[in-house]
Amino acid sequence: MSGSTLIYIILAGITALLLALFQYIYKSKKRKLNPIFSFLRFITIFSVLLLLINPKFEKLTLYNEKPNLVVVVDDSKSIIHLDQDEKTNELLQSLSNNQDLSNKFNLDFYTFGSEFKKLDSLSFNQTQTNYTSVFSSLQQIYKESSSPIILITDGNQTFGRDFEFSAKQYKQPVFSVILGDTITYSDLKIQQLNVNKYAYLKNKFPVEVIAVYNGNTPVSSQLTIKRNNATVYSTNLQFSKINNSHTLNITLPSDKVGINSYTVSLSPLATEKNTVNNSKPFALEVIDQKTNVAIVTSISHPDIGTLKKSIESNEQRSAYVMSPLEYINDKDNYQMVVLYQPNSVFKPVFESLDSDGKNRFIIGGINTDWNFLNSIQDVFKQSITNQEESFQAIYNQNFATFLKGDLNFDNLPPLESEFGSVAFNIPAETLLFKSINNNLVNEALLATYENVGQRGVVLFGEGIWRWRSQSFLDTNSFNQFDDFIGKIVQYVASNKRRNRLTVNYESFYNGSDNIKITAQFFNKNYEFDAAATLEIVVKNLETNNVTTIPFVLQQNSYQVNLNNFPPNDYNFTVRANNGEVTLSGHTKILDYNVEEQFLNANTIKLQRIAQNSSGKSYFIANTSEIVNDLITDSRFATIQKSNKNVVPLIDFKILLVLIILSLTIEWFLRKYNGLI
Template identity: 55%
Template sequence: MSSITLLYIILAGILALAIALFQYYKNEKSMSVLNMLFLFLRFISLFSILLLLINPKFQQVKLSIEKPNLVIAVDNSNSMEHLGQSKKVSNLVENLYNNQDLKEKFNLQFYSFGAQLKPLDQLTFDENQTNINASFNQLSQVYKQTIAPTIVITDGNQTYGSDYAHSHYKQPIYPVICGDTINYVDLKIEQLNVNKYAYLKNKFPVEAILIYNGDASITSKFVVTNGSAVVYNETVNFSKANNSKTLHFSLPANSVGVHVYKATLEPLKSEINTINNSKNFAVEVIDQKTKIALVSEVIHPDLGAFKKSIESNEQRFVSILTVNDAISQINDFQLFILYQPNYKFNKLYEALNAENKNRFVVVGTKTDLNFINKINPGYTYEITNQTESYQAAFNRNYTPFLIDDLDFESFPPLNTHYGMANFSVPFETMLTKTVNGISKNSPLLATFETGSRREAVLFGENIWQWRSQSYLNSKSFQGFDDFIGKLVQYLGTNKLKSRLNVEYQSFYYGNSNVIISAEFFDKNYIFDGRESLKITVKDTKTAFSKTFPLILNTTNYQVDLSSLPPAEYNFTVSATNEKITSSGHFKLLEYNVEQQFLNADVLKLQQLAANTSGKTYFVDHTEKLVNDLLQDDRFATIQKSHKNSLPLIDWKYLLIIIAVSLSVEWFLRKYNGLI
């Protein structure tokens, strides 16, 4: 309270007393006991009211005791079970939890970690991945402003993530090392690098990294099998100085589908851990070689432009054919590009319709429009006997597949017949005709579907100039080639647009998350988040089946099937409210990265303790751990004082005093007939 406030209080007391005396003091004879009581009550009322007006503030000091936190993070991964440390760890955690001295000095906080940090509920040692560094990052956010020494009970074996030995965690860390520290003789497959996909009739590369831990020179054999067949083998030699090998080899892709391989490094007789001598890997062989017939009866630079763009993808091959050659080879191609057709194309159209082949038609100045209108392929074109040059405007609302705007408005105009196309079937406009920047509301490039057949039509020639302009704009043909490639990919399949699209991989490794996602669309093909989707998975060998719900995740539905055991599964995703389903097949390969370790990573845990001013302990010798924590002066209990400024107006008893004094004065005056 300031001196000026104290002065105001004194003046308030004098003023309240003066007013009370003025009202009740007449002379000495009038000062009866009753009048003196009235004077006192009036003084109390006036002084209290004046105090409220002055509203002095008083300082309130509260003391609190704040104990430091003791964070105990326990490795809950499968490697702890594999190294035979689970029972020791459980006993240690129980002893720490029941230690009364620790509870008196610290606030004990228990966590478990594997792939993620979680509050400790129960130790199961079933986590398939370990990311120690991510756990430190999360703890650093929680205990940023407090003292929190951290006990980490782990074998130190991390399967993914940044190096935890150089973590930016600011608290002292006390690693409790679990696992054997003796270096045993060991051979293991450290890593296998292979692409997920390979093309039919090609060879796919495989890289194998092999590690040897031992002093003697040894010889082993590396074998790769597919089922019971050996597809590759090689003898490898190791020594103490030459303790690693990197093998590069190729395997043939002879048939379409998912092929599972097993790589094995023959174990030594003295090896203790032979699990890490084998690894499974898989490759999906796909036949994406698309043969495309470019049919034309005229010579034009567009033919070369189409061929170069399409064949920029090595899995596509273009043959430039005449009409007669195309008819004789109609079953050899997945897609036909009909360049400026005329009456010579009549039999080819009949053959294409009979085989229900997809097609891409280019209409130019040499196209016979009477023939186009007669065969009625889903559209007709207005005949004016005049030509016109049209530029392109990109339609951002085009939905059949995703394409990028290549700045089509900067491309040179295409030449074609003057007029408009009239479609008799539903169609999607990709590019719109414009003249001098004014839209003609007519498609320049459009796609449509007739039953299970897909078609596209380009109303213009000289597309070779577009490819050249694309190179001038971006110094690369890639953008234009990708544009043509996506169009060819769309036309190269008869897959109908589905309202339920499921995205999944053909195979998953046992240590990865098995995530399957789905998109559900309404009848206008707009994403619908109101539907309930479920997936039923069935083991192809045991017929075991289980149903899971798919969870809505903003723009799709997802389900995590990581709990399934390794096997081969068929699945069906179905909508609850509508009879729409989608099926698939995947393999879950057996692999547990946590079982690849033989020892605890002592050096890294010791480095972690040194970098954070902590200390390491072994799980069999933790007697000093508690004593060191209790005696460390850095973790002292802190007494904190909190000073609060309380205004008098918040003191409710003063209002009670005012009400009581006024009420008593009024009651006494009334009782004595003075009112």
């Protein structure tokens, strides 16, 4: 309470006393009850004045805060594969029932596999192991408290950032419980297999195989690659403790159109414990056509190289950069044309495209001759201001021509182009709107259209090379941007009639992949229908079992997950609104479980993260010390904390009660004595 407030309170007390004395002592007749009336009136006036002054008081609350003990359990399939599931459940039960631990710590339990979440139950059915979200999530949850972690895992990671580096985000001691034994077994395995997803008919495709041996004595094994039980490649390999790996670069013929399934395998050793990792399946789709894309330009710009790399990220497509004249001389070899910043020299190109009925992707920018572009086509008109402007992209949630993919437009840098309005003379669908200084402009930055049997896409801005760079900074991969450009190319390169039902899926999936199929359904006006009922009917071609699963609406697409389906070939039919529109397809799930490729726990790495974090590591067979170590560790002590709150007097309801009570007593006494 400040000094000035104290002075106000003293003045309030004096004022209240003077008023009470003036009313009942000085101005009133002498009565025995006047001192009582004066006191009651003093209480009333003084309380009201205190409420007006409203002094503030400090309220100090003391409380004890126990440290947190975070128990994180690996729920992936590799735990069962290493025969550690029962021991894990026993340890978890022991920790949760230990009264000494509960008295010292606040116990929190989590699991992780493909995702990190609160522990409900352990099933050891996760098909992937990702440590990245574990440590980043825990750092956010417990960054303001003392929270050591017990990490119960085998240390075998299948995707995500290396968890030894991810663990450094968590600024707390890590106590590793290693699920596995220390015995080293002789083991052969296919460490890595690199192969493209697509190949072309009557061509050859490369396969890179890395075979690894873990053991001390020299051994030999035969590596074979089979397609439908027929051997297409075979070689003998010699391994030793020193020469413990071989990298083979093999080329195989692509002579059969469609999905071709292969298995690469190493013949097992007589004493080998884990033979699951001796083989690895793979598949590729052989196609008999390729899309050639012509990038026609008369200038040099970073966008051109970006377009070429993005287009060619799909093995089914090739991109060629050329001048307008070069395109005219070789136009029959290209199924799609990108017109980058057209000017007057593009006139024969536009005339050729119109006469041949070919689709086009037009990109405009600062170097575009907009007068020429406005005169050579009648699809759209750009106002000419001779002023430059930067436009941010805003995604149109109602766009339904094709799925945009996972590219996040909110973080992308602006594009540069001519300042001025854009008007389409024919119906067009806007994929991206313009935004200037965070103000949405109801004009297209990127739009699609169909005109007299021709398809087109127009981008009113240059600088997409920055988009690809930003996409890499956000995701450590170019895939999201390349996928977005690929969808534009697929739309422009195709002359197929637009269907009301579109389904996106892969020709084949690895058994450990996230097997997701997406679909879009449009009404008769080709507007996305968010109220439709979609379902997929999946037939296992080996067992003839038929399963029907409903789609779930996610933003502007319908999705279904087939993760629990066993490896096999499947035919499927997607039905919309009880068969109003249907679409069929075929996919294959390969028999490959990445969680079964491990023979031992990753002991060294788990011991290292414990040591680097000032924690300790234990093997699952020797965890009797872990409880005692945690309880006796002086770093994890209960801390007494205080919480100081500044509370205004007006929050104290007792003062209001006192005012009401004093006024009531005064009124009652005056009434009883006939003074009212």
